[in-house]
Amino acid sequence: MARYEILDGETVINTIIADATFVEAHHPGAYRLVPEPEPAPFTWGQAGPEYQWIEVGSFYDRFGPAKIPVLASADATVQALVRDTQVRKYIDLARPDVQQFIQYLGTVVPEVTPEVQATVLDPKTVDDERFEKGLPQPIEEP
Amino acid sequence: MSNISSFLGGRGVSIQPTTRAFLRSGVFTALRDGVVRLTAVGAGASGGWAKSTMGINSGVNAGATGGSGPGYVPGVIFQVRRGDKWVVTLGAPGAGASGAAYFGDGNNGGDTTIVGPGIDVTVQGGRGGRAGQAPYQSLLQVPGVPGGIVLGCYGIQGGASGDISIEAAESGGVSGGGAVNLYDLEAQHIRSGSVYVDLGASGGASPGGGSADIDAGGARVSGGGGSGGPSVGTQGGPGTSSALEFLNAPGDLFRVLSSGLPGSTSVDGLSAGPGAGAASGGVVAGRATGTRLLSGSSSAFSGSGGAFNSSTSGSLSAASGASAFGGSSGGALFGRLVTSTTVSSGDGGPALVIIEEF
Numbered sequence: 001m002a003r004y005e006i007l008d009g010e011t012v013i014n015t016i017i018a019d020a021t022f023v024e025a026h027h028p029g030a031y032r033l034v035p036e037p038e039p040a041p042f043t044w045g046q047a048g049p050e051y052q053w054i055e056v057g058s059f060y061d062r063f064g065p066a067k068i069p070v071l072a073s074a075d076a077t078v079q080a081l082v083r084d085t086q087v088r089k090y091i092d093l094a095r096p097d098v099q100q101f102i103q104y105l106g107t108v109v110p111e112v113t114p115e116v117q118a119t120v121l122d123p124k125t126v127d128d129e130r131f132e133k134g135l136p137q138p139i140e141e142p
Numbered sequence: 143m144s145n146i147s148s149f150l151g152g153r154g155v156s157i158q159p160t161t162r163a164f165l166r167s168g169v170f171t172a173l174r175d176g177v178v179r180l181t182a183v184g185a186g187a188s189g190g191w192a193k194s195t196m197g198i199n200s201g202v203n204a205g206a207t208g209g210s211g212p213g214y215v216p217g218v219i220f221q222v223r224r225g226d227k228w229v230v231t232l233g234a235p236g237a238g239a240s241g242a243a244y245f246g247d248g249n250n251g252g253d254t255t256i257v258g259p260g261i262d263v264t265v266q267g268g269r270g271g272r273a274g275q276a277p278y279q280s281l282l283q284v285p286g287v288p289g290g291i292v293l294g295c296y297g298i299q300g301g302a303s304g305d306i307s308i309e310a311a312e313s314g315g316v317s318g319g320g321a322v323n324l325y326d327l328e329a330q331h332i333r334s335g336s337v338y339v340d341l342g343a344s345g346g347a348s349p350g351g352g353s354a355d356i357d358a359g360g361a362r363v364s365g366g367g368g369s370g371g372p373s374v375g376t377q378g379g380p381g382t383s384s385a386l387e388f389l390n391a392p393g394d395l396f397r398v399l400s401s402g403l404p405g406s407t408s409v410d411g412l413s414a415g416p417g418a419g420a421a422s423g424g425v426v427a428g429r430a431t432g433t434r435l436l437s438g439s440s441s442a443f444s445g446s447g448g449a450f451n452s453s454t455s456g457s458l459s460a461a462s463g464a465s466a467f468g469g470s471s472g473g474a475l476f477g478r479l480v481t482s483t484t485v486s487s488g489d490g491g492p493a494l495v496i497i498e499e500f
Contacts (some may be wrong), residue, residue: 001166003234006268015234015252015491018167026229037237 003034011094044124044138051125051135052093059091062120066111075108090131093121144212159498167231170258171331172222177481178296179219179498180263181392183443184212184290185251185299186269186490187236191466192245192275193476193485194314203311205284206273206428206473207247208334208445208462209236211320213265213292220295223500228258232493233267238464238471248471251290254493266290268300268320268470268490276389278337282311286333289320289399295496298323301332301347303354303445303465303470311340313452316473318346318353318437319445319465319490321367323397326351331372334445335364340380340451342436346445346465346472349397353377353447366447369397394498396443437472439463439488445470446488452477464488 004023006014007030016023023031044064045049060067072084081101086093091098102120105112127133158293159179162170187209194204210334212233221422233252240246251267255490269287276282284307289300291352304317315337324418325348335344335353342356351372354364361376382397437447451460461484462472471488 014231016167016253017165017232017234017252022169034234076215084188 003036004031005034012140042138043099047138049092049094050132051130051138052130053090054093054121054125054129055090055131056086056088058087060121062122063102063112063116064119065118066109069111070105073109078105078108079082081096093125094124143408145383148403159472159500160275161496164232164495164497165492166229170228171497172224172226174224176222177219177500178222179214179217179391179500180256180261180295180438181217181498182215182254182256182263182265183396183494184214184232184265185235185267185472186212186319186465186468187251187270188248188490189289189303189316189319189448189462189471189473189487190246190248190273190284191239191241191474191485191487192244192314194275199223202272202275202277203282203314204245204475205274205282205288205308205314205316205337206245206448206475206487207271207284207306208319208448209251209443209470209487210268210287210303210304210473211269211470212251212268212290212325212468212469212493214298214302214324215263215265215292215295216298216323216324216326216393218295218297226259228256228261228497229323229452230495230497231255231257232495235482235490235492236268236270236470238487239270240484240491242416245275245416247272248473248487249490250469251490251493254495256495260317261294261433263292264296265292265297265493268468269494271303271317271470271487273471273473275447276311279310279312282306282308282314283451286317286336289323297336298326299329300468301352301445303336304334304336304344304353306337307340308338308340311345313477314355314450315338315340315342316344316448316450316462316475318344318366318447319440319462319470321347321349321352321445321470322443322468323349324393324443327351332367334367335373341450341477343448343450343472344377345373345438345447346437346469348379348444350382353379356454366438366444368462381440382477392424392498394463439468440465442466443468444490446472448472448474450475450477460484461486462488465491467491467494
């Protein structure tokens, strides 16, 4: 159902719900269609927590060239944490213990630089990475 | 109001009316000589919106009221002749309002008109909520808006939205949306609550009762009105306690549809998601925690609550819920001037016209 402004000259005297046939029949030449407002953009600020749930494989892919050094690390704590993450359905990037894990990796695996850490913990995910598929992709804040 | 049987002159006669419901504009053509009954609910309005520039001992405060309820024609009898044509034009609901800086009124619901031989009726939509600002620690006054009226036949004025009136305001307040006055309540019993203290948000009004005022010493939010009565403090109003036994007109059915749904309880804390209820409650987010803030949507004929977010970090938005048939949305306010904030009022509810031909 369209929204039309009824005009008296250039003055809008009413706004109605009608179809084109009705408005032309009863207000010939004295109306204009009100464009439907653009839906508000969906931004990262509005994204829910499920946007930070990423699949385990995707989580390790975020390490890039540092992935193998992490998985091959002889550090007992790293091995335990890797095993722990691998039995999870997904990794929640917002969890403090995940962030602590990444920070710890930075102290024992030289390839996990601050830039790599930032990449791994980047809360802006894409559909291929996310545990929940088919979510609308947010945009940057205007 | 006239009883249909007095026109038909008989007892125990069961007549199935031919009924047309208009959800968009159209033409009604009488099928025979006789009488018709007109029931009409005007279009709801949207609330005002504002951003205050509150800081520490600086800036201005702001307020925004909800939109008011539209006019209502509660089943009025008209005589018609076969072939009479009435042009039924449905007013559009007031679209939700928002903007960048710094405050703005809501949008009126359009007028609904029924025009033809023997009839020229206008059902005003609800009036858009107002918004305004005042210097820090000054009197902030934003008057609520009166409800839409009916011209050309018997009708009932919609419920008003509450005032914002805060002495030495440091931040501001918002009031909830107005309702359709299905029960022909006195004006003071169906308006949304007025706000007299900083950081106050009143709930939406319901056909069964308004929402509570926000006064000094009480909570900073009030619940939405219920179909069975007004809200009390933060609690939503009660639902209708018993089903109506007699349904003589669409207006009676409206009351049943709006019964049993207490207004949603307001949340004075982090956030409130969309809620159910005859009318939704007001919501306020405290200063320390940022989050998206949305007062619940309201069900048919009821207003949605005001939304007031004064967070300083987080997702930073404030929005009042949309309304269903005839309801109007509450005001929306962001309490601190922060870039990238989003403040918007919800859409008003659509109009509805029912014509029964006997």
